Amino acid sequence: MDERLIVALDVPNALAGLDLADRLGDSVGFYKIGLGMLTGGGLALANELKQEHGKRIFLDMKLFDIGATIEAAVRGIAKYDLDFLTVHGDPHVVRAAREGAAGSNLKILGVTILTSLERADLDAGMIRAGDLHEITVERAARAFEAGADGIICSPREASAIRALPNAGLIVTPGVRPAGADLGDQKRVETPASAIAAGADHIVVGRPVWQAADPRVAAEAILAEMASPQAQRPNH
Secondary structure, three states: OOOOEEEEOOOOOHHHHHHHHHHHHHHOOEEEEEHHHHHHOHHHHHHHHHHOOOOEEEEEEEEOOOHHHHHHHHHHHHOOOOOEEEEEOOHHHHHHHHHHHOOOOOEEEEEOOOOOOOHHHHHHOOOOOOOHHHHHHHHHHHHHHOOOOEEEOOHHHHHHHHOOOOOOEEEEOOEOOOOOOOOOOOOOEOHHHHHHHOOOEEEEOHHHHOOOOHHHHHHHHHHHHOOHHHOOOOO
16 A cells, blocks of 8 residues: 555544544555544544554644643653654754654654645734745754654645755645645645655545545545656656
C-alpha cells in the first residue's frame, strides 16, 4: 500500500472510524485522527488501529501551550507508540514537543498556517502583515530549526518549503481530487500536484469518507498519486 496517502477519520466516533477503516481494508495504511474525535474515543481508536490492525497513525492535536505543558502532554502521547503528532510551529512549542518525544519514534510536525485561512483571517488574528506564502515558508524554516521532523502546509507552499536547506517531512492537507467539493479549504491542489510539488504525504478526508464507496475513492486517489503527473521535477 502507498502510505503517502493519509485518510482523515473525521467521523463522529471510534465505531464509525473502525467501520470506515474496515471498508477501506488494505488499500489504506495511514490514518489521521484529530480533535473532532477526541471525545468520541479517538485515542482508543488510534491505539486499536495501530496495535491490532498494523496501521500508521497521525494524531492531529495541533498542541499549543507553555513549554512545560507541551513537554508533559507529548511525553504521555508518545507512550501510545503512534507515528505523527502535530503541534503549532512556534519554536518554543516545537522544542518542548521534541523533549517530550525523546526516546520514542513519534515524529513532531509543526503547523505553519492552516489551509482554511486567507490573508484576511491572519489580519483578524493580528498576525503580522505580509504575503501569506512567505510567512508560511518562514514559519516552516523556523520550525525545522527548532527541531521539527516535519511541517504541515498547503500544497501551494510545498515546493518552496521543499527547497529549504533544512527541510524534513512535508505533509499537506487541503488536497482535493479534481471536481471535488472544497468544503472549508481555501488553498487546495489535486493529489498529483501536491506530490509533484514536494509533499511526502497528503491528507484527504471528505472525498473518501463521504464517497458512496470509500475504497474506490481512495484507490482513485492512489492511482493519481502514482501517475506521471505526480512526478517531481528532476526525479
